[in-house]
Amino acid sequence: MNFSRIITREEPIGGLAISDDSLRFVFFDISKKEKNIVLAEEVLPAGIIEGGIIKNRDGALLAFQNLVKKIPKKIRCVVVSLPPDYIYSKIFSFPKIVTKEKLEDAMKLAVGFQLPIKPNETYIDWHGIGINTAAENEKTEVSLFAIPKDIVDAYLGIFAAVGLNPVAVESYPLSLLRGLDIPQEKIILISFGYSASHSVFIVKNGILRFIRTLPRERFPEDAIPREIKRISDFYLAEGGMIDEIIDKEHLRLKKENSVSDDSGEESKWIVSAGAALRGLIPRSDDRLTSLLPVGSEKAYEHQKALVFSQFMYHLVIGVSIFFIGAYGVTWAVVGSFKNNISIEFNKQRSLPIPEDMPALQARAADLNSALAAITAATAASPSWSGVIANIQNKAGGSIRISGISLGSPTDPVAISGIAVNRTDLDVFRNDIRTSPYFNDIKLSTGNILAQTNVSFSATITLKDPGSLSQ
Numbered sequence: 001m002n003f004s005r006i007i008t009r010e011e012p013i014g015g016l017a018i019s020d021d022s023l024r025f026v027f028f029d030i031s032k033k034e035k036n037i038v039l040a041e042e043v044l045p046a047g048i049i050e051g052g053i054i055k056n057r058d059g060a061l062l063a064f065q066n067l068v069k070k071i072p073k074k075i076r077c078v079v080v081s082l083p084p085d086y087i088y089s090k091i092f093s094f095p096k097i098v099t100k101e102k103l104e105d106a107m108k109l110a111v112g113f114q115l116p117i118k119p120n121e122t123y124i125d126w127h128g129i130g131i132n133t134a135a136e137n138e139k140t141e142v143s144l145f146a147i148p149k150d151i152v153d154a155y156l157g158i159f160a161a162v163g164l165n166p167v168a169v170e171s172y173p174l175s176l177l178r179g180l181d182i183p184q185e186k187i188i189l190i191s192f193g194y195s196a197s198h199s200v201f202i203v204k205n206g207i208l209r210f211i212r213t214l215p216r217e218r219f220p221e222d223a224i225p226r227e228i229k230r231i232s233d234f235y236l237a238e239g240g241m242i243d244e245i246i247d248k249e250h251l252r253l254k255k256e257n258s259v260s261d262d263s264g265e266e267s268k269w270i271v272s273a274g275a276a277l278r279g280l281i282p283r284s285d286d287r288l289t290s291l292l293p294v295g296s297e298k299a300y301e302h303q304k305a306l307v308f309s310q311f312m313y314h315l316v317i318g319v320s321i322f323f324i325g326a327y328g329v330t331w332a333v334v335g336s337f338k339n340n341i342s343i344e345f346n347k348q349r350s351l352p353i354p355e356d357m358p359a360l361q362a363r364a365a366d367l368n369s370a371l372a373a374i375t376a377a378t379a380a381s382p383s384w385s386g387v388i389a390n391i392q393n394k395a396g397g398s399i400r401i402s403g404i405s406l407g408s409p410t411d412p413v414a415i416s417g418i419a420v421n422r423t424d425l426d427v428f429r430n431d432i433r434t435s436p437y438f439n440d441i442k443l444s445t446g447n448i449l450a451q452t453n454v455s456f457s458a459t460i461t462l463k464d465p466g467s468l469s470q
């Protein structure tokens with residue numbers, strides 16, 4: 001049996017589509033011969049999320065908690081799909097000879113000059129979409145997406161609180177196209193309406209070429225056809241004639257990816273189903289755009305490491321409780337032995353003085369020596385239960401302790417773990433420093449740039465090591 005594979009197993013990944021009026025989850029279970037599909041939905045009251053931005057954190061937290069209760073416990077990793085309202089996208093073209101390292105440098109330069117928002121305030125990612133043979137002299141094309149950090153960070157905080165682990169964040173159009181049944185050789189305009197906005201996507205040869213989002217407040221329903229006509233005319237001048245226009249209600253998934261609820265409705269599940277299909281891609285092959293602080297492969301590996309650390313956390317606590325219990329049993333046995341010796345000694349004293357008195361006195365002296373040794377051993381054994389309980393109390397729910405190393409009472413206590421964010425880690429450090437139980441804490445983090453799920457190690461010294469033996 002491969003023990004390491006059991007505790008670092010491949011995690012199942014579902015798709016989560018977030019909109020202003022609902023949270024929808026889809027998971028394709030392909031572990032068995034017959035594919036099983038898991039669906040979960042949570043309807044959102046108005047004002048919780050607007051345009052993909054969390055406006056009411058408490059309401060959003062409650063909604064996500066309700067959704068998680070509807071999802072099987074084994075599924076906690078998700079590919080998240082957000083509305084494109086506040087997601088900037090652009091296709092960049094470079095000469096065909098610009099590849100690999102040069103392409104990376106060219107994109108960084110392009111981002112610095114052409115992004116309409118500050119790069120240091122956004123999560124940015126891009127992926128190549130191939131060689132455009134229709135362009136003059138052939139061009140290498142790259143699709144870029146960017147989103148303000150505060151939008152994603154708000155979701156990450158809630159995900160951490162409810163136990164969801166995002167491995168990628170992407171825009172509706174990317175999720176939508178992944179499983180959609182549309183002609184690959186045609187230019188298709190997709191009209192996709194939802195509560196806050198109406199988005200228009202143009203797909204050419206299966207590749208997303210154009211995105212425009214029309215806010216409802218500026219474009220009421222009766223203005224949408226006119227705007228679609230303008231977009232079609234614009235694209236005719238730029239990229240070619242639109243072959244077909246498909247609205248949301250007529251979109252269909254490919255037969256092998258078909259999803260529908262009890263009402264038989266499929267269109268509302270298309271985005272979350274597309275996100276779930278990305279979860280079926282091997283993590284080492286997923287180089288698609290992800291609007292997380294790290295790439296999708298690293299995010300997935302981080303979640304696996306988190307699962308492992310949680311396992312070790314529970315293992316260490318269990319082992320610690322076992323040894324504390326064993327110590328208590330040993331102490332009780334030694335105490336019982338001590339009492340039995342005392343009783344036996346008292347019995348001997350009450351007997352009539354025998355003729356072999358010198359021998360009995362020697363035996364009593366031996367018993368007294370053994371009793372003194374046992375008493376000294378019992379008094380010298382340190383009791384660590386109070387130290388462990390105090391550290392756990394200071395950690396609370398936001399600090400996961402994954403390892404505790406105990407030596408002699410005068411040696412520092414070494415701990416390691418993962419904090420939900422740096423603020424909670426700072427609070428933990430200050431609580432230790434101001435505790436009457438501890439003297440000082442020296443703390444270091446694995447990645448000084450990480451703001452969430454911060455791995456750390458620390459050593460803590462006791463104010464009064466002698467108290468462990470009292």
